[in-house]
Amino acid sequence: MSRPSALARAVTLLLLTVAAAPPASAQDTASAGPLTLQSQGSFFIGGREVQSDTLSTLPAYAPAGTITVDQMYVHYEIPIAAGNRPRLTLIHGCCLTGKTWETTPDGRMGWDEYFLRQGYPVYVVDQSWRGRSAGSVAAINAVKLGKAPLDQLPTVFSAAHEGAWTIFRFGPEYPKVYDGMRYPLGAQAEFWKQMVPDWSNAVPTPNPTVPALSELAQRLRGTVLISHSQSGIYPFQTAALSTQGIAGIIAIEPGACPAPTDDLTPYKGLPILVLWGDYVDLSPRWAPRLKNCRAFVAAVNANANGAAAQGAGAKAEMIVLPEIGIHGNSHMLMQDNNSLQIAALLVTWIERHVGTLP
Amino acid sequence: MSRPSALARAVTLLLLTVAAAPPASAQDTASAGPLTLQSQGSFFIGGREVQSDTLSTLPAYAPAGTITVDQMYVHYEIPIAAGNRPRLTLIHGCCLTGKTWETTPDGRMGWDEYFLRQGYPVYVVDQSWRGRSAGSVAAINAVKLGKAPLDQLPTVFSAAHEGAWTIFRFGPEYPKVYDGMRYPLGAQAEFWKQMVPDWSNAVPTPNPTVPALSELAQRLRGTVLISHSQSGIYPFQTAALSTQGIAGIIAIEPGACPAPTDDLTPYKGLPILVLWGDYVDLSPRWAPRLKNCRAFVAAVNANANGAAAQGAGAKAEMIVLPEIGIHGNSHMLMQDNNSLQIAALLVTWIERHVGTLP
Numbered sequence: 001m002s003r004p005s006a007l008a009r010a011v012t013l014l015l016l017t018v019a020a021a022p023p024a025s026a027q028d029t030a031s032a033g034p035l036t037l038q039s040q041g042s043f044f045i046g047g048r049e050v051q052s053d054t055l056s057t058l059p060a061y062a063p064a065g066t067i068t069v070d071q072m073y074v075h076y077e078i079p080i081a082a083g084n085r086p087r088l089t090l091i092h093g094c095c096l097t098g099k100t101w102e103t104t105p106d107g108r109m110g111w112d113e114y115f116l117r118q119g120y121p122v123y124v125v126d127q128s129w130r131g132r133s134a135g136s137v138a139a140i141n142a143v144k145l146g147k148a149p150l151d152q153l154p155t156v157f158s159a160a161h162e163g164a165w166t167i168f169r170f171g172p173e174y175p176k177v178y179d180g181m182r183y184p185l186g187a188q189a190e191f192w193k194q195m196v197p198d199w200s201n202a203v204p205t206p207n208p209t210v211p212a213l214s215e216l217a218q219r220l221r222g223t224v225l226i227s228h229s230q231s232g233i234y235p236f237q238t239a240a241l242s243t244q245g246i247a248g249i250i251a252i253e254p255g256a257c258p259a260p261t262d263d264l265t266p267y268k269g270l271p272i273l274v275l276w277g278d279y280v281d282l283s284p285r286w287a288p289r290l291k292n293c294r295a296f297v298a299a300v301n302a303n304a305n306g307a308a309a310q311g312a313g314a315k316a317e318m319i320v321l322p323e324i325g326i327h328g329n330s331h332m333l334m335q336d337n338n339s340l341q342i343a344a345l346l347v348t349w350i351e352r353h354v355g356t357l358p
Numbered sequence: 359m360s361r362p363s364a365l366a367r368a369v370t371l372l373l374l375t376v377a378a379a380p381p382a383s384a385q386d387t388a389s390a391g392p393l394t395l396q397s398q399g400s401f402f403i404g405g406r407e408v409q410s411d412t413l414s415t416l417p418a419y420a421p422a423g424t425i426t427v428d429q430m431y432v433h434y435e436i437p438i439a440a441g442n443r444p445r446l447t448l449i450h451g452c453c454l455t456g457k458t459w460e461t462t463p464d465g466r467m468g469w470d471e472y473f474l475r476q477g478y479p480v481y482v483v484d485q486s487w488r489g490r491s492a493g494s495v496a497a498i499n500a501v502k503l504g505k506a507p508l509d510q511l512p513t514v515f516s517a518a519h520e521g522a523w524t525i526f527r528f529g530p531e532y533p534k535v536y537d538g539m540r541y542p543l544g545a546q547a548e549f550w551k552q553m554v555p556d557w558s559n560a561v562p563t564p565n566p567t568v569p570a571l572s573e574l575a576q577r578l579r580g581t582v583l584i585s586h587s588q589s590g591i592y593p594f595q596t597a598a599l600s601t602q603g604i605a606g607i608i609a610i611e612p613g614a615c616p617a618p619t620d621d622l623t624p625y626k627g628l629p630i631l632v633l634w635g636d637y638v639d640l641s642p643r644w645a646p647r648l649k650n651c652r653a654f655v656a657a658v659n660a661n662a663n664g665a666a667a668q669g670a671g672a673k674a675e676m677i678v679l680p681e682i683g684i685h686g687n688s689h690m691l692m693q694d695n696n697s698l699q700i701a702a703l704l705v706t707w708i709e710r711h712v713g714t715l716p
Contacts, residue, residue, distance in 0.1 A: 032397075034394050034395060034396055034438050035394070035395045035397075035398070036392050036393070036394040036395075037392060037393045037394075037395065038392055039390075039393075040393070040471065041460060041461035041465075041467075041468070041471070042457060042460040042461050042468075043461060043465075043548070044548060044551040044552075047547075047550075047551045049519075049550075052516075052518075055515060055516045055517075055518050056515035056516065056517075057513060057515065058513065058515055058559065061515045061516075061517050061518075061521060062518055062520070062521045064518070065518020065519060065520040065521055066518055066519045066520060066550075067516045067517075067518055067519065067550070067553065068519075068547070068550040068551050068553070071551040073457065075460070080392050097489075097490045098490070099400060099431065099490050102399060102400040102433070103399035103400050103401060107399075107401075109399075110399070110400075113398065113399070126490070131455075131489055131490045132455045132456070132457050132484070132489045132490065132552075132554070134516075134551070134553060134554040134555065135554075135555065136516060136555070137514040137515065137516055137555040138516065140498060140511055140512070140514060141514070141515070143501075143508070143511065144508065144509075144511045146508075150501070150502065150504075150508075151502075153498055153501065153502045153511075154498070155415060155416065156495040156498060156499070157413060157414035157415065157416055157419045157495065157499070158410075158413045158414065158419075158425045158492075158494060158495055158496065159413075159414075159419050159425075160410075160413050160419075160420055160422070160423020160424055160425055161407075161423060161424045161425065161426075162420070162423040162424060163419060163420040163423055189405075189426070190401070190402060192405075192407075192424075192425070192426040193402040193405045193426050193429040193492070194402075194490075195425065195426070195492060196490070196492040196493075197492065197493065197494070197495040201416065
């Protein structure tokens with residue numbers, strides 16, 4: 001049982017968090033004051049060339065030729081005086097893009113800017129085949145042109161508002177709302193605009209985002225991979241490819257953690273935080289995932305320390321926010337009305353468990 | 359004939375441009391020094407709710423429900439000391455996203471940052487149904503589920519490298535290169551990663567980007583709409599909806615200008631610049647478009663001033679870069695190796711023809 005020490009850490013964190021939480025006025029971008037960047041820009045990681053003869057059905061664009069897919073778009077901002085703080089890589093979840101981490105639907109500061117203002121270089125990605133990271137429509141045109149059967153149409157979906165409502169735990173079912181739930185539902189129309197079609201079932205396994213994250217980590221020489229939901233497993237898969245360049249993993253409500261029976265060697269000694277919001281026990285979708293992640297965290301720590309010393313020096317931990325007295329968080333923690341309080345908690349965790357780069 | 363006065367203006371501009379052009383070292387982001395922002399963030403404009411029963415073919419996501427489409431993603435950065443300079447809205451072209459204006463494929467500063475450093479607030483959009491602006495895949499699933507015939511698959515295409523080579527005027531045909539052509543082809547693999555599928559034939563006419571730009575202009579109360587290629591016609595269509603909030607139009611190699619026989623009232627007195635690169639006469643695709651734009655510019659000025667005073671006080675102009683001594687520009691002016699020289703030319707034009715907001 002690693003619960004006692006995890007709980008002790010959580011209580012410490014809570015105290016730190018309350019101290020570090022920004023005043024209410026800082027929740028508003030407009031009042032945050034000027035921000036000085038050392039540099040900013042964007043680039044792609046990964047990508048492979050694909051030949052096709054069904055790229056187009058229009059006369060103005062040739063059907064045959066080469067396109068590039070699987071690359072991952074990365075936008076970065078580096079604050080002045082970043083020192084040797086680790087770089088933070090923000091990886092969005094299902095049906096969303098890097099917009100997840102920017103200005104909230106009700107116009108408050110996003111985590112991207114909050115972390116910058118705390119002195120951290122911030123890298124925001126769009127998963128492969130999502131947002132500014134190109135996919136291919138060749139399979140659609142192949143069917144349209146009669147060159148492939150109907151069942152070769154790609155498996156793509158949009159999450160409807162009604163279904164997403166439950167998945168994001170705004171309430172038990174649309175349009176019911178959990179008591180005290182912190183998502184700014186007054187701006188829900190703006191949130192729905194963030195949702196985009198999901199092509200992840202039409203791409204190779206593991207998702208090309210994973211090798212791209214590995215290449216990014218090696219390029220950055222020290223990044224905390226911060227995932228959310230669908231992308232929750234990606235940093236773990238990335239570490240399994242290579243731990244080079246990975247300074248830590250923060251999995252926010254991951255769709256999956258590795259199984260406790262997996263090879264846990266890649267996670268030995270790696271600072272890992274799995275973070276959960278509220279109402280998880282009420283969700284048939286999320287409750288088992290939380291349970292599996294708890295087993296994973298326990299297994300990693302047991303693996304790292306041996307059965308006897310279990311807990312001492314453990315590097316993985318799990319925080320369920322209501323267990324440390326923070327109530328009302330939905331699945332979209334980074335946009336809830338206490339989003340910067342949660343971000344401050346993460347900064348504190350990073351300072352204590354990841355520290356600075358050598 | 360408005361050519362003499364246009365030419366005189368062009369020569370003046372050239373002189374101004376040479377003076378305003380940044381030194382070679384400033385072409386490199388790394389050497390540009392810190393950048394202080396007053397604020398930054400992102401939001402969506404527009405969007406409509408759509409009901410569908412073919413959103414998904416997966417058990418984990420319901421087929422029926424509501425999604426939001428047609429919205430336009432906008433990312434902005436406001437420099438300190440922007441004063442009352444007009445806001446610049448950057449609108450990318452076909453098969454591309456807002457990435458167009460960011461770091462170039464060979465790692466130089468993008469126009470987004472250059473304009474910021476000149477004191478202009480910068481708004482970068484992703485067209486509707488592109489990048490971070492969601493489209494719908496319901497039509498694909500309708501066919502996949504047998505609820506719609508094959509011919510109702512959306513008309514979507516990817517531009518192949520080989521075809522894009524000619525369209526972007528890197529050379530007459532892939533892989534030939536025009537003499538002196540300025541696109542950084544050594545980094546072409548990075549450029550191809552910027553290209554995404556184009557859904558513009560699957561959306562209403564005018565493109566939902568157009569009413570979104572109109573709403574954006576009214577919200578910004580004074581923006582220069584800077585378009586490229588496919589989006590070239592959008593600012594003109596936007597002005598036809600309402601000129602409110604539009605401080606000027608810069609159309610960079612527009613896919614189309616309005617016809618000289620169109621109602622030109624919306625453009626009367628509006629500062630308009632149509633800008634072209636090199637090798638246009640060699641391109642069967644672009645040569646007639648340039649010719650049509652020249653006729654449009656002449657007609658706008660004739661309309662504005664009357665036949666007798668034609669030229670004097672005219673607000674529309676066209677610059678073909680080789681005609682003012684700048685040679686070698688491809689269709690992707692904002693990424694060519696003299697990209698910041700072109701950007702400086704635009705800043706000079708904006709200062710002289712748009713000025714500051716009241």
